[in-house]
Amino acid sequence: MNWITKVTPPGLKTMLAKKETPDDxxxxxxxxxxxxxxxxxxxxxxxxxxxxxxRISPRTRCRLLFDEERWEPLALPPVPSDPLKFKDDKPYPARIKAAKAKIAAREKRETENGGAPLLQDDCMVAAYGKIGGVPTVLLVQDFDFMGGSLGMAAGEAFVTAAQMALARKAAFVVCTASGGARMQEGTLSLMQMPRTTLAVNELAEAKLPYIVVLTDPTSGGVSASYAMLGDIHLAEPGAMIAFSGPRVIEQTIRESLPKGFQRSEFLREKGQVDIVVDRREMKATLTRILSHLLPNSRRRDDARITALSQPKTHVPKAAETKGKSA
Structure with missing residues (x-):
């Protein structure tokens, strides 16, 4: 203990104490x-x-899009965890376990002050609610879970969510974010491309809208399947949307690529994206689109709410008997 410590008043020590600043x-x-x-x-x-x-989490995406930030979490079916017994520098189950721990920690942080539940076991999260009053099944792809890679769990989640939209006669909105197919599942991951395509065809036959919101990044087998099969394609500004990355293409064709190549604004100019929408305007844009594509669902729901809110008139039994005898 030095002489400065001896003469410093206790209150001043507290004021001069080093305060820890959060890392984030x-x-x-x-x-x-x-x-x-x-x-x-x-x-x-x-x-x-x-x-x-x-990039934002599925919970933040649900809060952004659903009316009053309210939704019903949808359970997605489990799939075999390691069908090929794949191992590179670490076993595939160990990668899955680490990804789940990362997501669990994020979910704990995001729900410290409460919030609606979400069910997530892989890179897909599904929920049912209303966007602008229109019943909607929302499927969000989570890039934080192994790069949002398309595997059996993601494919099964897409098909299940599409079937839920069919059963509820609701719109189907998918927010994509992926680096492509999951290499640890080999051909089984590639088989999810035709499976999801068939699910999209079923929605088209039922005349239910399928809207795709392309976020950064959307690439590989995802961009080669359900990400580009929507009735309408929306994209966030600056999102990379591609099959192969720009470096691979430049090395293949041995030429420099145009400025902004594979970004959402470039794809809008080329006709692959319908609208580039600021995230803060995404809900309003989806509301306008869905109100045109599913106007009857909104009216039907409004009529049901109106009928339930009307006071029921009670006719006494004596009056009923009198009316019948007359």
Missing amino acids: LWVKCPASGELVYKTDLEENWWVTPAGAHM
Whole structure:
């Protein structure tokens, strides 16, 4: 103990004590490089002042799109965990376990102050609710779970969610985010491409809208299947949408690619994307689209609510008997 410690009053010690700063208080904008206060970023749906749309969790996506931030979580069927007994530098089950632990930690952080439940066992999360008053099944692909890779669990989730939309005569909205097929499942992962395509065809036969929201990144087998089969394709600004990455293409064709190649704005100019929508305007845009594509569902639901809210008139039995005798 030195002489400064002896003469320093206790109250001053508290004021001069070193305060610990949270590690995640600031977030670096990927577009401008500036530091953004995390609380401000969360309030702005993770869109930076420079306009960069950062990746968000399925829970945040559900809060963004569903009316009153209310939804019903949908259970998705389990699939074999390691059909090929695949192992590279670590066993496939170990990768799955680590991914689940990562998602569980994030879910714990996001539900500290309460919130509607979500059921997630792989990279897909499904929920049922209303967007602009229109009944909708929403399927969100989570890039944080092994890069949102398309495997048997993701394919089964897509087919199940599509069947739920059919059963409930609801719209089907899918938010994609994936690096492609899951290599640990080999050909079994590639088989999910035709399976999901058949599910999309069933929605088309039932005349139910299938809307795709393309987020960063959407690539590989996902972009080669259900991501490009929507009735309408929306995309967030600056999202990479591709089959192969730009570096692979440049090495193959030995030419430089155009500026903005494989970004959502470039694909809109080429006709592969219908509308590039700011995330903060996504719900309003989906509401307008769904109200045109499923107008009767909204009216039917409004009529049901009106009927339930009407007071029931009770006719006394004596009056009923009198009316019959007359």
